Amino acid sequence: MRFLTVFERLLEHHGSQGWWPGETPFEVMVGAVLTQNTAWTNVERAITNLQQAGALSPGAISEAPHHLLAQWIRPAGYFNVKARRLQNFCRWYLEQGGHDGLSGWDTGALRHGLLSVNGVGYETADDMLLYAFDRPVFVIDAYTRRIFTRLGLVEDEAGYEDMRLRFEQALAEEKRRTRRAPGRRARYRGRAALFNEYHALIVVHGKDVCRKSPLCARCCLRRSCPSRQ
């Protein structure tokens, strides 16, 4: 009961996050690309620019001249790279018939398809799967690695897929063993709902965790940190 325990502690301390911060599934996917190694406040400006330009749609992004698109998303950093990545993604997305065309795909095929787009890696694909397609895929990011290797729940050498499967399997196992009080309903019914809230909490908490020492007293030894029993 460790991964679920950490979840409960994070939820208790930070409250429900209700992610992803985006109006539509498409906006969520654009945000997933723009937030690559970038602070979210910068992504918000870029998305606002796209909205004001009337360009927050797959068609508009696909057809926009590179220099214009790059200018709109400039606040998000890496604007030349990300302009290309957004176009790669939007063109693929339209070729597959958009959300309606993709909604029938099973999760494995959809993940494979997303990963085939140049500029969409594991985390970006999983952000999209979980937050735009509501699929039960656990998202691993730098915060997740930092916190959970520090807690000793994941090996330092674990790769992305190692970690993702560890989370998904551990949570399934722990949930199976959990017995709720009679008559009480689970707050997070499906796996997707749990993964959604969990990853959001990790990010919120991660901003507050020291990057340097594995034993930093500021983060993992204080009462609010889930690393404390």
Added chain:
DNA sequence: ACCCAGGGTCATA
């Protein structure tokens, strides 16, 4: 003047 952020690709060995 640093350091960092909700990564990913490509070249090299």
Added chain:
DNA sequence: TATGACCATGGG
């Protein structure tokens, strides 16, 4: 397969 260079803005 594994490491390093590169991409670039804005906040602390």
